[in-house]
Amino acid sequence: MSAADLARLQFAATTGIHWLFVILTMGLVPLVAITHTRAVFTRDPVKRALRERTTRFWGQLYVINYAVGIVTGLVMEFQFGLSWSGLSKFAGNVFGAPLALETLIAFFAESTFLGMWIFGWGRLRGGVHVTLIWLVTLTAYASGYWILIANGFMQHPVGYEVRDGAAYLTDFGALLTNSSALVALLHLTLGALTTGGVFVAGVSAYHFLRHTKETALFRSSLKLGLWVSAVASFFVVVVGEMQRPVIERTQPMKHAVLENSGVAEVQAQLVKEHGPGDYVPWQDTVRISMDVMTLIGNTVSTITLIALVLLWKDRLMRLRWASWVLVVMIPFPFIASVGGWVVRELGRQPWIVYGELTVEDALSHVGRASLLVSCVLFIAVFLALAVTNWTLITRFALRGPEATQLGATEPLPDDAPEGPTGNADEKRPLPAF
Known part of the structure; x- marks a missing residue:
């Protein structure tokens, strides 16, 4: 493999693995926020206690995914300097700010709010505590917005001018409203909600297969997961199709490959515009990835709609085959999201900044041996x-709510009192969490 191939493999593998953490984080945190909100504003003490336990159970799985995933995110920024210094030199003046904002939001603001939420159980008033998890949700999606602004510039560079071989920002508004970023953000949001909903529904269905005693907890979780995933998966397919006109306008070669038509004509056009070269990406890989994503999206949408119908009179909980389908479906949204990422990134090759900078020109002057070791x-x-x-997620998910340690704290003497809008817990021994 060449140095360029090793650098591409390293970035593709690390980004792809990191993305698996991100998609679950963004998909699960809104559901945790919803369950916590319901718990805080429930007056019935029995129902409030149940909804708090539900929040802590799913919140613990979310915290595990976030804590491990943030370690993978730290590495991503460094690769621009290590392997792709040509990209940083050319486009750093434009997308340096969005990347910096994404880092500040994800690793500072989001982490701060999440830490306060984790250690706020039994110590903060309900309204303040639930506000924190909604701030975590908001910052998670704000982080996604800024990273897509940077990636959108690579897909469809706007609001810039080139001086002395480097791009300089001339229109910040154009950068923030880049169609390649905004439509992708909506698609990402719906894909994340689908992933989170399917995950919650699948884990809940598994506990019904084990004849759980936590019937009320997992019934409500199953309903929430199915409703979110059914609605989100339906619209994620619709929004996915909305991206085709944007792709046709901004990346005609990717559109030609996906349509399997007009590739030769677009190749000739790009040769005239940019000089000799092979502007056709790996056609089979791009098309197969697109087909897999589309097939999974339609499959998940169909299955979740059927499952919603089966919820009537709790038929779904009594049909073991239906519960197994929901369990087996958990990996599907992850596979679809990786397929979408492959289409988005590989489909614009050989460009790293479309129409301006090729992958070969963006590569750092690093030896093949060094790249092999780092890869x-x-x-x-x-x-x-x-x-x-x-x-860890599997272990705690299978153990169920009785193994949940999040929020099991010993209240301090001056903690917030219990009440209709409070969430102070009864005294428990302090766990090692």
Whole structure:
């Protein structure tokens, strides 16, 4: 493999693994926020206690995914300097600010709010506490917005001018309203909600297969997961189709490959505009990834709609085959999201900044041996983190609410009192969490 191939493999593998953390984080946190809101504003003490336990159960799974995933995110920024210094030199003046904002939001604001939420159980008034988890949700999606602004410039560069071989920002508004970023953000949001909903529904269905005693907790979780995933999966397909006109206008070669028509004509056009070169990406990989994403999207939408119908009179909980379908479906949205990422990134090759900078020109002057070592090490570490993450999530998900440690704290003497809008817990021994 060439140095360019190793650098591409390293970035593709690390980004792809990191994305698996991100999509679950963004999909699960709104559901945790919804369950917490319901708990805080429930006056019935029995129902409030049940909804608090529900929040802590799903919140613990979310915290595990976030804590391990943030480690993988720290590495992503450094690769621009290590392997892709040409990209940083050309486009750093434009997307340096969005990347910096994404880092500040994800690793500072979001982490701060989440830490306050984690340690606020039994110590903060309900209204303040639930506001924190909604701030975590808001910052998670704000982080996604800024990273897509940076990526949108690579897909469809706008609001800039080139001086002395480097791009300089001339229209910040154009950068913030880039169609390649905004439509993708909506698609990402719906895909994340689909992932979170399917995850919650699948784990809940598994506990019904085990004849759980936590019937009320997992019944409400199953309903929430199915409603969110059914609605989101339907619209994620619709919004996905909305991106085709944007792709046709901004990246005609990707559109030609996806349509399997007019590739030769677009190749000839790009040769006239940019000079000799092969402007056709890996057609089979792009088309197969698109087909997989579309097939999974329609499948998840259909299954979740059927499952919603089966919820009537709790038929879904009594049909073991239906519960197994929901369990088996958990990985599907993850596979679809990776397929979408492959289409978005690979489909614009050989450009790293479309029409301005090729992958070869963006590569750092790093030896092949150094890239080989870093590629092996990065991928090995990321795989180890992914295995650790899913081992922990699986372990705590299978144990159920009785093993939940999040929020099990010993209240301090001056903590917020219990009440209709409070969430102070009864006294428990302090766990090692």
